[in-house]
Amino acid sequence: MAQREVDQTAIAQMRYGQGTSMDNNDRLRTIFADALGIDKDLVVDELEYNSIPEWDSVAHMALVAAIDEGFEIMLDTDDVIDMSSLSIARDILKKYDVEF
Numbered sequence: 001m002a003q004r005e006v007d008q009t010a011i012a013q014m015r016y017g018q019g020t021s022m023d024n025n026d027r028l029r030t031i032f033a034d035a036l037g038i039d040k041d042l043v044v045d046e047l048e049y050n051s052i053p054e055w056d057s058v059a060h061m062a063l064v065a066a067i068d069e070g071f072e073i074m075l076d077t078d079d080v081i082d083m084s085s086l087s088i089a090r091d092i093l094k095k096y097d098v099e100f
Helices: 002-015 024-036 057-071 077-082 086-094
Strands: none
Touching: 024 057, 024 086, 057 086, 077 086
8 A cells, every 4th residue: 555655646746747847837737737637728827617617616626636746735625615716726825835
């Protein structure tokens, strides 16, 4: 079991650019694109919850899990509820000392 957890962590680090030159804005856009199953070009500041069919309540929880994993944090419940756009997600992550 521990080996599987390590493997999943390593996979997340590679997928989301941890330990690379990928900046946090690009990492966040990649996480949004992967979690929502959309092209990265569609991930813009104006992208909002329920503005596209792919970002529904189920996808929102997958997005939260991917952000937690990708930035090695654990979002508070209030932050999960408040995260309604890419722009707001960025502001929320700043509270967790993620620099943009």
